Amino acid sequence: xxxxxxxxxxxxxxxxxxxxxxxxxxxxxxxxxxxxxxxxxxxxxxxxxxxxxxxxxxxxxxxxxxxxxxxxxxxxxxxxxxxxxxxxxxxxxxxxxxxxx
Amino acid sequence: xxxxxxxxxxxxxxxxxxxxxxxxxxxxxxxxxxxxxxxxxxxxxxxxxxxxxxxxxxxxxxxxxxxxxxxxxxxxxxxxxxxxxxxxxxxxxxxxxxxxxxxxxxxxxxxxxxxxxxxxxxxxxxxxxxxxxxxxxxxxxxxxxxxxxxxxxxxxxxxxxxxxxxxxxxxxxxxxxxxxxxxxxxxxxxxxxxxxxxxxxxx
Numbered sequence: 001x002x003x004x005x006x007x008x009x010x011x012x013x014x015x016x017x018x019x020x021x022x023x024x025x026x027x028x029x030x031x032x033x034x035x036x037x038x039x040x041x042x043x044x045x046x047x048x049x050x051x052x053x054x055x056x057x058x059x060x061x062x063x064x065x066x067x068x069x070x071x072x073x074x075x076x077x078x079x080x081x082x083x084x085x086x087x088x089x090x091x092x093x094x095x096x097x098x099x100x101x
Numbered sequence: 102x103x104x105x106x107x108x109x110x111x112x113x114x115x116x117x118x119x120x121x122x123x124x125x126x127x128x129x130x131x132x133x134x135x136x137x138x139x140x141x142x143x144x145x146x147x148x149x150x151x152x153x154x155x156x157x158x159x160x161x162x163x164x165x166x167x168x169x170x171x172x173x174x175x176x177x178x179x180x181x182x183x184x185x186x187x188x189x190x191x192x193x194x195x196x197x198x199x200x201x202x203x204x205x206x207x208x209x210x211x212x213x214x215x216x217x218x219x220x221x222x223x224x225x226x227x228x229x230x231x232x233x234x235x236x237x238x239x240x241x242x243x244x245x246x247x248x249x250x251x252x253x254x255x256x257x258x259x260x261x262x263x264x265x266x267x268x269x270x271x272x273x274x275x276x277x278x279x280x281x282x283x284x285x286x287x288x289x290x291x292x293x294x295x296x297x298x299x300x301x302x303x304x
Contacts, residue, residue, distance in 0.1 A: 013240030062255045063183035
């Protein structure tokens with residue numbers, strides 16, 4: 001079980017949270033002017049990295065607020081937690097080799 | 102809102118009045134339903150001084166702004182639910198006039214008060230084994246050093262959403278539970294507390 005630091009409530013158990021996939025995906029400003037491929041890319045296509053991943057999480061069973069998490073998909077280690085609207089923190093790609101992942 | 106004579110508490114069908122005792126004896130867990138406590142949901146911008154002042158004037162005390170804290174006046178208790186959300190528990194029963202008064206006071210602001218009285222009921226949990234029983238189904242750290250008297254927190258208890266409040270005197274936890282989970286949660290509490298002995302008390 002992870003202890004996740006909700007930016008509003010403080011440290012809480014993982015079961016209270018819900019991960020909602022990749023973050024920092026901006027809606028196209030003029031959807032009427034873009035191709036179907038570009039729209040499909042916005043709606044459906046997500047990165048699936050091995051390593052550092054920037055995600056949106058929600059404190060579903062607590063304050064019900066959204067926030068952002070930078071998580072390592074190999075070790076499940078949470079590298080950073082920050083609020084919506086804040087820029088991605090500068091983090092090094094993790095060296096996963098030899099970490100027993 | 103239903104006619105008053107039609108109102109039933111969420112646990113009315115359990116006939117708790119007939120089980121209520123004045124002296125719980127050596128029961129480790131004492132349960133009660135605090136039925137028909139008025140409740141008002143309040144949303145507004147905690148960074149807006151006009152909002153905070155208008156609410157403080159109406160309630161007679163300032164809203165709690167620190168996470169997981171509570172502020173109380175004579176008849177109203179305000180729970181911090183989020184950075185722009187509070188729950189007001191109102192004694193006596195009627196939550197409506199307060200919500201209407203707040204709505205009037207908040208006119209023109211991006212804020213609102215909603216009557217939630219019948220959406221949740223309140224289960225009171227006390228007795229020497231209260232913390233142990235809650236710890237069986239709740240991921241919160243309920244140790245007094247982490248969850249002191251006067252704290253509140255929204256979390257899960259046996260997979261049901263609850264708002265947990267520990268009274269200032271440390272004597273009783275109040276669980277604010279959605280009406281549809283109330284029957285399940287009450288039965289879970291009776292089961293979880295069976296090994297300590299369970300008594301039912303009046304409100």
